[in-house]
Amino acid sequence: MSIPTLETARLILRAPAPRDYPGFEATFTSYRARFMGGPLSEYESWMLYAAEIGHWKIHGFGMWVIADRTSGESCGMAGGWFPKGWPEREIAWMIWPGAEGRGIALEATHAARAWLYDRMGWDTAVTYLDPKNIRSVQLAERLGARPDPDAPTVDSHDIVYRHPGPAALRGSQLADGIAMENSTAKALFGTGGRID
Amino acid sequence: MTLHRALPIPTLRTARLTLRVPGPRDVTAMARFYASARSSFVGGPKDPEGAWRQLATEIGHWTLRGYGRWMVDLADTAQTCGIVGLWNPEGWPEPEIGWDLFDGFEGHGYATEAALATRDYAYGTLGWSTVISLVNPQNTASARVCARMGAVREGQVSRPHLGTLDVYRHPAPGGA
Numbered sequence: 001m002s003i004p005t006l007e008t009a010r011l012i013l014r015a016p017a018p019r020d021y022p023g024f025e026a027t028f029t030s031y032r033a034r035f036m037g038g039p040l041s042e043y044e045s046w047m048l049y050a051a052e053i054g055h056w057k058i059h060g061f062g063m064w065v066i067a068d069r070t071s072g073e074s075c076g077m078a079g080g081w082f083p084k085g086w087p088e089r090e091i092a093w094m095i096w097p098g099a100e101g102r103g104i105a106l107e108a109t110h111a112a113r114a115w116l117y118d119r120m121g122w123d124t125a126v127t128y129l130d131p132k133n134i135r136s137v138q139l140a141e142r143l144g145a146r147p148d149p150d151a152p153t154v155d156s157h158d159i160v161y162r163h164p165g166p167a168a169l170r171g172s173q174l175a176d177g178i179a180m181e182n183s184t185a186k187a188l189f190g191t192g193g194r195i196d
Numbered sequence: 197m198t199l200h201r202a203l204p205i206p207t208l209r210t211a212r213l214t215l216r217v218p219g220p221r222d223v224t225a226m227a228r229f230y231a232s233a234r235s236s237f238v239g240g241p242k243d244p245e246g247a248w249r250q251l252a253t254e255i256g257h258w259t260l261r262g263y264g265r266w267m268v269d270l271a272d273t274a275q276t277c278g279i280v281g282l283w284n285p286e287g288w289p290e291p292e293i294g295w296d297l298f299d300g301f302e303g304h305g306y307a308t309e310a311a312l313a314t315r316d317y318a319y320g321t322l323g324w325s326t327v328i329s330l331v332n333p334q335n336t337a338s339a340r341v342c343a344r345m346g347a348v349r350e351g352q353v354s355r356p357h358l359g360t361l362d363v364y365r366h367p368a369p370g371g372a
Binding site for chain 1 (some may be wrong): 218219223243244245248250251252254255256257259285286287355356357
């Protein structure tokens with residue numbers, strides 16, 4: 001099984017590797033993970049990181065590590081997530097502590113969604129969000145996702161956001177708008193620089 | 197688009213068993229094992245969701261450590277009888293040989309046969325100089341596997357989710 005590498009203006013989405021684990025652990029053992037089933041112990045966090053990798057082998061898709069194109073440093077994860085028990089296939093993202101505020105999640109998730117639609121043939125996707133997770137709710141909205149009150153939830157505390165399908169996304173103002181946001185972010189933050 | 201090089205997981209063969217890479221086809225067997233009382237010594241029982249994640253973790257362990265556990269198939273019928281191999285998640289005292297035998301396959305020496313093959317792999321291919329096994333003190337079947345492999349109890353450790361475990365030290369390479 002090979003995990004593909006995707007490139008965007010500022011980012012590389014690549015296979016999760018051992019060297020990326022510290023950022024994942026920092027995220028999942030902290031209060032930041034309160035909307036993602038955490039905080040977890042270090043053991044639980046490592047087991048979940050290993051499962052992120054195994055997910056690729058089981059389904060042929062999964063969560064990429066997001067890395068800065070220039071420095072190569074990882075700053076989060078984005079991609080497809082469909083563990084057993086999930087009502088349907090999810091597009092998910094997370095940003096390591098300290099890497100927020102640069103539009104990374106938008107740029108990475110937009111690219112991941114395009115790959116899942118084009119290469120995996122998905123015709124729809126959802127994101128499960130805690131309504132208290134304001135930043136992620138805002139990001140879902142910027143990605144064009146909207147609440148789908150009829151869709152089954154994972155744990156009844158979450159809201160299901162449904163993404164625009166491939167046809168709705170293709171050549172839409174939404175896609176153009178995201179591309180514009182990404183190039184603005186590139187101008188503001190550049191491609192390099194340390195992430196911390 | 198460039199491709200990440202997939203980690204090759206070697207297939208090991210013994211007289212009666214084939215040790216192979218875990219994959220999607222093992223979802224059902226893992227769910228059945230973690231639903232059974234047999235899993236109570238190794239973190240179970242787990243619901244099918246938890247068993248699925250455990251399978252995914254077993255696969256990812258190979259990428260993160262460069263070694264891991266194999267699914268064990270009977271060579272003649274291709275039935276999967278367990279999961280055996282080298283296990284070392286975050287916080288483990290040191291790498292261990294672990295074995296989970298599925299319901300209905302006990303009493304044939306399969307766990308010992310597979311565990312010996314993975315110990316040979318650890319000592320031979322990986323060049324390890326020592327290895328342990330962690331066993332729940334109530335798990336007399338696994339204690340017997342340790343004895344058959346020549347591993348000796350040297351103490352106890354306590355692990356979250358698993359409680360107190362006996363530490364068995366295997367004979368060093370050449371001494372087995």
